[in-house]
Amino acid sequence: MKFEGTSSYIATEDLKVAVNAAITLERPIIVKGEPGTGKTMLAHEVAQSLGAEIITWHIKSTTKAQQGLYEYDAVTRLRDSQLGDEKVKDIKNYISKGKLWNAFESNKRPVLLIDEIDKADIEFPNDLLLELDKMEFFVYETGETIKAENRPIVIITSNNEKELPDAFLRRCFFHYIKFPDPDTMEEIVNVHYPEIKKDLIQEAFKIFYDIREVPGIKKKPSTSELIDWLKLLMTDDVDAKILREKDPKKLIPPLHGALLKNEQDVHLFERLAFISRRENENLE
Amino acid sequence: MFINFFFDLKQASLPVSLKEYLMLMEAMNKRVVDSFNVNDFYYLSRSALVKDERYLDKFDRVFGHSFKGLENSEGETEKEIPEEWLKLMGQKYLTDEEKKMVESLGGWDKLMETLKQRLEEQKKRHQGGSKWIGTGGTSPFGAYGYNPEGIRIGQKESRNKKAVKVWDKREFSNLDGDVELGTRNIKVALRRLRKFAREGVETELDLDNTIKSTAHKGYIDVKMMPERRNKIKVLLFFDVGGSMDAHVKICEELFSAARTEFKHMEYFYYHNCLYDAVWKDNKRRYNENIKTWDLLHKYPSDYKVIFVGDAEMSPYEITYPGGSVEFWNEESGETWLTRLLNIYENAIWLNPIPERYWDRISSASIIKQIFSDRMFPLTIEGIDQAMRELNK
Numbered sequence: 086m087k088f089e090g091t092s093s094y095i096a097t098e099d100l101k102v103a104v105n106a107a108i109t110l111e112r113p114i115i116v117k118g119e120p121g122t123g124k125t126m127l128a129h130e131v132a133q134s135l136g137a138e139i140i141t142w143h144i145k146s147t148t149k150a151q152q153g154l155y156e157y158d159a160v161t162r163l164r165d166s167q168l169g170d171e172k173v174k175d176i177k178n179y180i181s182k183g184k185l186w187n188a189f190e191s192n193k194r195p196v197l198l199i200d201e202i203d204k205a206d207i208e209f210p211n212d213l214l215l216e217l218d219k220m221e222f223f224v225y226e227t228g229e230t231i232k233a234e235n236r237p238i239v240i241i242t243s244n245n246e247k248e249l250p251d252a253f254l255r256r257c258f259f260h261y262i263k264f265p266d267p268d269t270m271e272e273i274v275n276v277h278y279p280e281i282k283k284d285l286i287q288e289a290f291k292i293f294y295d296i297r298e299v300p301g302i303k304k305k306p307s308t309s310e311l312i313d314w315l316k317l318l319m320t321d322d323v324d325a326k327i328l329r330e331k332d333p334k335k336l337i338p339p340l341h342g343a344l345l346k347n348e349q350d351v352h353l354f355e356r357l358a359f360i361s362r363r364e365n366e367n368l369e
Numbered sequence: 370m371f372i373n374f375f376f377d378l379k380q381a382s383l384p385v386s387l388k389e390y391l392m393l394m395e396a397m398n399k400r401v402v403d404s405f406n407v408n409d410f411y412y413l414s415r416s417a418l419v420k421d422e423r424y425l426d427k428f429d430r431v432f433g434h435s436f437k438g439l440e441n442s443e444g445e446t447e448k449e450i451p452e453e454w455l456k457l458m459g460q461k462y463l464t465d466e467e468k469k470m471v472e473s474l475g476g477w478d479k480l481m482e483t484l485k486q487r488l489e490e491q492k493k494r495h496q497g498g499s500k501w502i503g504t505g506g507t508s509p510f511g512a513y514g515y516n517p518e519g520i521r522i523g524q525k526e527s528r529n530k531k532a533v534k535v536w537d538k539r540e541f542s543n544l545d546g547d548v549e550l551g552t553r554n555i556k557v558a559l560r561r562l563r564k565f566a567r568e569g570v571e572t573e574l575d576l577d578n579t580i581k582s583t584a585h586k587g588y589i590d591v592k593m594m595p596e597r598r599n600k601i602k603v604l605l606f607f608d609v610g611g612s613m614d615a616h617v618k619i620c621e622e623l624f625s626a627a628r629t630e631f632k633h634m635e636y637f638y639y640h641n642c643l644y645d646a647v648w649k650d651n652k653r654r655y656n657e658n659i660k661t662w663d664l665l666h667k668y669p670s671d672y673k674v675i676f677v678g679d680a681e682m683s684p685y686e687i688t689y690p691g692g693s694v695e696f697w698n699e700e701s702g703e704t705w706l707t708r709l710l711n712i713y714e715n716a717i718w719l720n721p722i723p724e725r726y727w728d729r730i731s732s733a734s735i736i737k738q739i740f741s742d743r744m745f746p747l748t749i750e751g752i753d754q755a756m757r758e759l760n761k
Contacts, residue, residue: 099415102401102402102409102412102413102416103412103413103416105401106401106402106413106416106417109399109401110392110395110396110399110401112392117422159576159580160579160589163580163583164589167589207563245422246560247557247560248421248557249420251384251420254420254421255386255388255420257420258392258416259417259419259420259421261422261425
């Protein structure tokens with residue numbers, strides 16, 4: 086089993102090494118990086134390229150580790166017992182399986198995506214230490230041990246909102262997806278829009294990387310925003326010439342809403358555009 | 370050789386453990402990567418040993434150091450001078466002193482010319498020494514050196530991918546914990562300071578309690594409990610004006626990060642040292658100030674106190690009544706600080722000046738002493754330590 090990237094996802098060399106190490110050693114891999122650099126996508130692509138089933142577990146601030154294993158519905162059972170339901174005799178009827186259980190049960194090695202683990206409580210990763218290490222857990226209500234038949238490929242994403250505990254990190258491989266350089270970016274864009282015009286890409290890239298360099302910008306536009314913006318440019322059939330426009334009155338790029346997602350950033354950009362316009366006028 | 374590398378990492382205070390090292394060995398054993406390829410080994414070891422992007426830059430440096438000489442034969446220093454370098458020169462901020470030193474070498478043009486010459490003479494990568502272009506040396510040319518008028522030959526800008534070793538590019542340099550402080554990083558560091566407690570409106574089902582109570586009473590008796598929330602309360606004091614002007618940006622960042630991170634946060638301004646009044650608005654500081662006594666009475670002792678200031682002043686401003694440069698203070702700054710520290714058990718001082726200078730600034734040493742050594746540098750690492758201290 087080796088991950089080599091797919092036709093729809095450009096994986097850099099270091100990413101491939103990290104993913105393959107995690108697959109071979111059957112350990113989780115933690116993927117971090119700026120928002121919109123394809124962290125979640127990675128799991129789907131790994132699953133696709135290996136032909137494995139993907140099981141996703143989206144983490145919220147209220148998610149508990151136990152929910153990933155199983156949940157015991159005591160309230161329903163209590164109610165059923167009062168109604169004299171036959172179901173009540175078997176406790177298994179009230180245990181609902183979590184994502185980890187599903188992944189452990191799978192008869193072909195699946196990919197388990199634990200998405201945005203940092204959203205959960207600070208103790209959450211610690212509660213999963215043993216389960217992810219041994220790939221087994223104990224169900225107290227029925228007294229059975231669930232053990233993974235095929236250790237799933239565990240991919241964990243984090244947006245760095247919380248630091249993860251050292252003990253947890255020690256058991257994982259780690260990869261930080263850095264922001265793609267223009268060459269890689271061009272490959273990525275080509276994967277998404279093979280029919281896009283070369284000159285449009287060039288001009289759009291220039292604007293895009295310029296915006297990212299603007300000092301003081303709050304939310305830097307990322308890959309996914311660039312992809313959205315290019316799509317808009319293509320559907321609106323914006324010509325590359327317009328992007329090249331040096332007319333100071335049109336310094337703000339067309340359809341900038343796709344790139345600047347924050348009111349302050351738009352203001353900042355407008356102000357900078359205004360200043361550079363004034364400078365241009367002075368030059369003339 | 371790998372063991373040495375591991376100890377090098379330890380020495381550079383990277384948090385690597387034996388478990389991770391064994392994991393790397395296991396990966397090598399299982400032939401995850403072709404062991405003859407240094408690049409792949411670099412990627413693999415990075416992924417196994419570094420678990421936080423803050424340490425990536427440090428890792429790159431240690432890797433470069435431990436495995437020098439192992440690079441591919443084509444690992445030759447570039448001979449062409451890319452235009453970017455020249456552009457970077459223009460951006461470099463020079464003090465008058467530095468400019469003079471440049472003059473002593475015959476000015477910019479001369480410097481650039483010498484550089485070109487040396488690049489042509491030099492055929493191999495070079496480290497240390499004082500003439501050749503390389504890393505860590507004292508020659509005016511090269512990277513990571515200490516010559517004040519040196520030209521940093523950044524390999525980051527290189528277009529020739531093959532010739533440059535990946536780890537030497539130090540692409541992650543600005544993620545190092547000691548270097549960059551963005552609000553996001555500060556927020557992560559501030560998050561150390563958390564204490565969850567259930568207080569307020571009861572919105573969640575308390576399952577355990579419900580079951581217990583139901584069993585007890587014989588009918589379903591639903592019990593609720595409040596949601597878990599961060600109940601840390603913080604008082605922030607910012608030094609403004611004078612010598613603090615140089616640190617405005619970082620203080621702003623800290624302030625904005627703290628404001629989003631702590632629900633219960635109060636901030637105040639002071640100048641140089643704490644005296645009998647503080648204020649909340651710098652425009653109206655003389656009209657609308659707050660008596661320090663009122664403040665000490667108003668906020669209970671479970672508030673955590675963070676002082677931000679360079680602690681750079683005349684020692685008299687701390688130790689003597691009437692020492693303040695701005696007005697006649699009846700009681701010394703030290704009295705006020707001690708008074709405050711007696712009430713708030715958890716208090717720390719964040720100093721934007723690098724730690725190594727503190728001992729040389731007598732006022733900073735005095736304040737550090739008053740705070741019983743709880744003074745931390747205003748860097749990510751520093752904030753991190755400070756928050757741990759506050760959590761005690």
